Amino acid sequence: MEVYIIMEKKKRIEALNEKARAIEALTGGEKRSVEALEEGGMLKMPVGCTTVFDTGWETNPRATNPVGNCQPSAHDYLGCAGDCWWPAQNPDGLTNYLDLEGVCSSIIRDWRDIK
Amino acid sequence: MKSKIWFLAGVMTLCLLTVIGRSEAKELIFNLGYGKIQVIDVATDELLPEITMQGWGREASFSADKKFMYVTASRHLIHKIDLQQMKVVKTIDMHSGGWQRFVFGMDLVEDGKTAYVHLFSHKTDKGEAVVAPPVVAQIDLESGKILRSIEVPIGVCYLAYAKNSQTIYAVGQDVYLIDVAGREMKISGTHPMFDKKMNILPLFSYTAENNGVALLPYWIGEAPGLLSIDTNTGKITETPIKNPMMVYGAMYSPDMKKAYANMDELYVIDLATQTITNTEVIPSGTTFSVMTSADGKKIYLQGGPTITIYDAETLKIVKELKLSTDGMSLRRITL
Numbered sequence: 001m002e003v004y005i006i007m008e009k010k011k012r013i014e015a016l017n018e019k020a021r022a023i024e025a026l027t028g029g030e031k032r033s034v035e036a037l038e039e040g041g042m043l044k045m046p047v048g049c050t051t052v053f054d055t056g057w058e059t060n061p062r063a064t065n066p067v068g069n070c071q072p073s074a075h076d077y078l079g080c081a082g083d084c085w086w087p088a089q090n091p092d093g094l095t096n097y098l099d100l101e102g103v104c105s106s107i108i109r110d111w112r113d114i115k
Numbered sequence: 116m117k118s119k120i121w122f123l124a125g126v127m128t129l130c131l132l133t134v135i136g137r138s139e140a141k142e143l144i145f146n147l148g149y150g151k152i153q154v155i156d157v158a159t160d161e162l163l164p165e166i167t168m169q170g171w172g173r174e175a176s177f178s179a180d181k182k183f184m185y186v187t188a189s190r191h192l193i194h195k196i197d198l199q200q201m202k203v204v205k206t207i208d209m210h211s212g213g214w215q216r217f218v219f220g221m222d223l224v225e226d227g228k229t230a231y232v233h234l235f236s237h238k239t240d241k242g243e244a245v246v247a248p249p250v251v252a253q254i255d256l257e258s259g260k261i262l263r264s265i266e267v268p269i270g271v272c273y274l275a276y277a278k279n280s281q282t283i284y285a286v287g288q289d290v291y292l293i294d295v296a297g298r299e300m301k302i303s304g305t306h307p308m309f310d311k312k313m314n315i316l317p318l319f320s321y322t323a324e325n326n327g328v329a330l331l332p333y334w335i336g337e338a339p340g341l342l343s344i345d346t347n348t349g350k351i352t353e354t355p356i357k358n359p360m361m362v363y364g365a366m367y368s369p370d371m372k373k374a375y376a377n378m379d380e381l382y383v384i385d386l387a388t389q390t391i392t393n394t395e396v397i398p399s400g401t402t403f404s405v406m407t408s409a410d411g412k413k414i415y416l417q418g419g420p421t422i423t424i425y426d427a428e429t430l431k432i433v434k435e436l437k438l439s440t441d442g443m444s445l446r447r448i449t450l
Binding site for chain 1: 148149403440
């Protein structure tokens with residue numbers, strides 16, 4: 001969607017200097033390459049990957065409940081942290097936070113122990 | 116008359132042995148948890164004393180004599196657990212010689228002395244990162260020493276060893292067949308999945324408890340299916356399922372006519388018609404590991420610190436066990 005908006009803006013903006021013209025030349029021939037997940041009526045979510053910043057909150061192609069997998073997300077927290085599946089959302093249990101399980105062996109119950 | 120007496124004596128001895136055998140047989144399910152393994156007595160569905168260990172458990176494999184269970188923890192430790200003492204008696208660390216080696220997939224060889232593991236390895240050399248190609252390696256379980264290895268494509272997460280054919284089935288983006296009979300390991304075949312757009316998460320399969328068959332859910336787009344790798348016969352089968360389902364793991368019923376699969380729901384799948392015949396939403400939320408009792412009458416689902424136990428026939432909840440640890444894998448053995 002963002003790319004689409006930028007391309008719409010491009011139609012109304014004119015390059016005035018060499019640098020701007022160079023950037024414009026680089027993007028010459030660029031076509032729309034990103035689509036919103038639900039655009040066109042068909043859900044295009046990849047199975048088993050997360051698109052939001054909630055641990056383990058994987059996408060789910062079903063229209064019915066539950067709308068997201070891994071509920072509560074605490075169920076998947078240590079599973080993801082350990083194997084580093086979603087390192088942006090979890091402590092990295094493979095390299096940097098090796099003793100996480102010593103602090104908290106059950107997230108849903110002991111999450112307050114994580115400092 | 117004399118033969119009758121001998122016959123009766125034989126029958127009585129057999130009955131006695133059966134009773135003794137039954138009274139001594141103990142069926143256990145292990146929840147590979149975080150800093151510990153929790154043990155469930157299948158006969159009573161009560162918790163037995165837990166086994167403490169370092170790290171977070173992922174995979175397990177039993178020695179052929181059922182004396183030991185080997186558990187991978189934190190993806191680099193391999194704990195040897197004595198199943199009589201119910202404690203860790205030895206630990207090997209695959210991080211050695213400057214290398215950090217991460218284990219994703221393990222299965223034991225029948226000799227009980229070696230295992231096959233899949234390893235991702237890296238190290239730093241003069242400040243530079245050195246990443247080794249992923250390998251399937253045979254290791255010595257006493258020392259952790261790599262005895263031999265073969266490079267495999269990236270993405271392998273599950274190994275199943277077939278002792279009859281001396282073949283390792285390494286499941287990743289495709290299934291790679293590795294012939295281990297000779298001196299050198301060699302890839303002897305590939306079952307394609309990636310080109311067929313099969314999406315697979317091979318983390319919740321338990322070949323030993325599933326009649327020697329690795330049963331792995333897959334999706335092509337949104338169409339689900341079950342991939343089976345029979346380590347007894349070498350047959351690999353794809354079974355598309357006609358109804359939608361999202362599942363992590365699957366296990367056969369003892370007659371292998373049905374499969375139970377789980378994630379947010381528990382599904383019963385009729386394999387002849389390839390349809391879902393029963394389903395229940397799991398009240399405690401998402402579950403990861405699925406395990407059946409040996410007689411197939413109960414289904415155990417693990418999600419967070421909860422084990423939900425179902426009657427396999429009715430899908431009614433028999434019991435909900437609250438554990439002190441989350442988990443990732445349930446493994447079963449009858450001692």
